[in-house]
Amino acid sequence: MPTATEVKERIEGGIPGASADVESSDNVHFTARVVASDFAGLSLVEQHRLVYAVFSEGELGGTIHALALTTETQ
Amino acid sequence: MTDQTENPLRGALAEAIATNDVILFMKGTPEQPMCGFSARTCAALTATKTEFSSVDVLADPRIRQELSSLSNWPTIPQLFVRGELVGGADIVGEMYESGELAAVLGADATATAEPLPGTAAPGEAAPIQIENRLG
Numbered sequence: 001m002p003t004a005t006e007v008k009e010r011i012e013g014g015i016p017g018a019s020a021d022v023e024s025s026d027n028v029h030f031t032a033r034v035v036a037s038d039f040a041g042l043s044l045v046e047q048h049r050l051v052y053a054v055f056s057e058g059e060l061g062g063t064i065h066a067l068a069l070t071t072e073t074q
Numbered sequence: 075m076t077d078q079t080e081n082p083l084r085g086a087l088a089e090a091i092a093t094n095d096v097i098l099f100m101k102g103t104p105e106q107p108m109c110g111f112s113a114r115t116c117a118a119l120t121a122t123k124t125e126f127s128s129v130d131v132l133a134d135p136r137i138r139q140e141l142s143s144l145s146n147w148p149t150i151p152q153l154f155v156r157g158e159l160v161g162g163a164d165i166v167g168e169m170y171e172s173g174e175l176a177a178v179l180g181a182d183a184t185a186t187a188e189p190l191p192g193t194a195a196p197g198e199a200a201p202i203q204i205e206n207r208l209g
Contacts, residue, residue, distance in 0.1 A: 044165045045147075052148050060148040066111065067149075069164045 001027040001063060008032075014054030017074070028065045037074040047071040084140045086202050091144075091154045094204065096126040096179060099141055100151040103130055103205060111163035115151045118170035124179040127204050137202060155179060 002010070007030050008022040018036035032051070039047045048069055052060060060067055090097060096119070102108030104116045119126050131138045131150050142148050145159050153160045155178055160166060169175040 044168070045159055045161050048161065048165065049146065055148075057148075061150070068111075070168070 003027055004030060007064070007067075010054050011051060015050060019074075028063075029068075030064060030066065031068045033070045033072070035072045035074050039071055039073040044071065047073075081140070083134075083136055083202070084144060087137070087141055087144055090127075090129065090202060090204055092157050094127040094154075095156055096124055097154050097204070098126055098128045098151055099131050099137075099154075100128055101130070101132050104128055108132060109150070111149075112151045115153060115163045115166045118166050118175060119153070119179075121170065122176045122179050125206065127206050129202050129204050133203060 004022040004024040004027070007024070008020045011020040011022070011032065011034055012018050015034070015036050015038055017038065018034055020035075021033045022030055023032075024030045034051055036050075038050065042050070048071060051067075051069055051071065055064065098112075098115060098119065100107060100109075100112035100115065102112055104120070107113035107116055116128075129137065131141065138150060141150075141152065145152055145154075147159060147162065149162050151163055151166075153162075153166050160169070160175075160178060166175060169178065
């Protein structure tokens with residue numbers, strides 16, 4: 001099971017220049033707030049897709065049961 | 075069309091999205107949501123007093139798999155309005171709070187959602203069950 005720190009590192013490593021605040025009380029349900037300049041000009045759906053793309057197929061809904069996500073443009 | 079012949083479920087999902095103005099793919103039903111994220115999304119829709127259709131993805135594990143590959147969105151719930159993916163629980167919640175959800179839905183709030191036309195062969199159960207709900 002990933003820790004909040006690992007999820008933060010995954011997101012920041014996958015989206016150049018992104019900064020993520022990730023919290024989890026059980027390492028299964030995560031809450032993330034991601035700020036990235038790459039989000040500029042993208043719809044919310046496209047912004048969330050960028051974050052989701054960091055994870056492998058089946059990982060969201062699998063080992064990461066839930067990722068509550070807020071995205072903001074820098 | 076080839077896709078639909080080879081994959082009736084995916085065809086049925088695409089048709090459900092195309093023919094229902096507001097359709098929510100969720101875990102459980104609006105009366106009995108089986109997941110907090112689905113429950114929250116239903117609550118936001120209900121609060122906007124919009125009629126919406128819903129599909130319980132738990133009815134068959136293949137629904138979720140096909141839906142995610144069709145929509146390029148990994149998680150449930152998924153809200154579609156007039157054929158477009160609006161988002162999952164987080165986006166719908168955010169848009170509800172900003173008033174944007176009502177604006178998106180309000181543009182066509184009086185439209186009546188149609189039940190899925192018979193996409194299954196006679197004698198076969200329809201691949202997905204759609205419920206129409208008054209929000």
